Amino acid sequence: MAEIRQGYLDDYTQITNGNIGIGTSVSNEKLEIIGGTTSQELNVTGISTFAHVSGFIKKHTDYAENVNITAGDSGTLSGEIVVGAGLTMTVGTAATASQGSVDSLKVSQMFQPPSGGTNQRPPAKPGAIFYNFDFKTIEFFDGNSWRQVDNTTQSGRGLVIGGYTPSPAVVYKDVQTFNISTKGNSTYFGDTAMTSAYETAGFGSRTRAFNATDGSYTQQIDYYTLATQSNGIDFGNLTGTYGYGSAFSSQTRGVISAGFHHPSPSSDVNVIDYVEMATTGNALDFGDHTNVGNTRAGLSDGVRGVWAGNGGSPSPSTEVQLNIISSKGNSVTYGDLSHLGGSKGASNSTRGIINNIKGTEAYQLDSGGNSIPFGDLTTAAYQSNVCASQTRVVIAGGHTPTYLTSISFVTIATLGGAEDFGDLSRPTSSGAACSDCHGGLGGF
Secondary structure, eight states: OOOOOOOTTOOOOOOBTTBEEESOSSOOSSEEEOSOOOOSOOOOOSOEEESOOOOOOOSEEEESSOEEEOSOSOOOOOSEEEEOTTOOEEEOTTOOOOSOOOSOEEESSOOOOOEEOGGGOOOOOTTOEEEETTTTEEEEEOSSSEEEOOOSOOOOEEEEEEEEEETTEEEEEEEEEEETTSOOOOEEEEEOSSSOOOSOEEEEOSSEEEEEOOTTOOOEEEEEETTSOOOOEEEEEOSSOEESOEEEEOSSEEEEEOOEEOSSSOEEEEEEEEEETTSOOOOEEEEEEEEEESOOEEEEOSSEEEEEEEOOSSOOEEEEEEEETTSOOOOEEEEEOSSOSOOEEEEOSSEEEEEETTEEEEEETTTOEEOEEEEOOSSOOBSOEEEEOSSEEEEEOOBSSSBOOEEEEEETTSOOOOEEEEEOSSOOBSOEEEESSOGGGOOO
């Protein structure tokens, strides 16, 4: 075999049928190197293209120029690819890019992010993405928690379910609806399945609305199809006979605070139930509150569920409690409200608004702590019906003790007083309220 030796400064050219071979007498490529080779530095100026690359096993490869990797032999870059600042990397058809960080990445045909169930989410940095098989949606990590990317159109529908007025005593079975994004009066949606739809709690997903606990303490849970006008359908039963309940939900799970137990023993309780909303069936035990009580404001960002305040007798409370919706367990203390007693509330994905006779308070769901004053109500009332979108909280009805038809709203992102929204078709208090666009559903 011919051998060519050259000095450090010598020019070197070996041409065999236009090819160059090192370690071989017959080269089949433009440049063919036989045997294991280590290059301390390979620097190609300008824009270069590798028609195919094979045999690379080094885990860290740095490029100082633009690189175009196209289809070729099955080489694997199993570690990290670092692309210089201001440069781009194009990955051709049938190439797979694993985890990494690049300023600009163009992938032909399809990019598949990491995926798995809720409990398989990996440790992540802000901006990481993940496909959740449980929720069937892309999620991103915001530095504190995983957030769902909303892939379902939401109508902005709010419901007020049932309610009560005492003079004359009327228990309402009708359901009223309005669009949260616009202002106006409510219209008829349907009727409840339960007979005594008051002292009730509302929650829901994008497709279903629910109310649970009732004034006759029957254990019944109703559900409604949000996309169309419909009557309530019996979903199943709570674990006990409860009224004056509260609730929050994610897109998949509804969590119900039992409130007051009747008939024997007649007392406030610390029970928390839950249901899987896409199915039908009886509620299961979720855990316990840190105290007994009723009429708590239920708030949710889809990961955290927050119970704010407590109207229990003889010991009303300002305590705010926390549960993680995806895992069962007892609540833990999370902060305090400014005002004592029972409240109603709703939230977007970051902030909850709590409504009581004293006015409105704002609560930051991801950090906990104490609430801050938010603003004044158009009319301060007890037992209003409250629901939310990502931008607004709507407060409907209630009593002062006069029973009201008025609907007002606040803009969640700004502190300030409530504004007039419209009117209910009849005065009511102690009903349930929910929407298809609240903070527990993602909404990004």
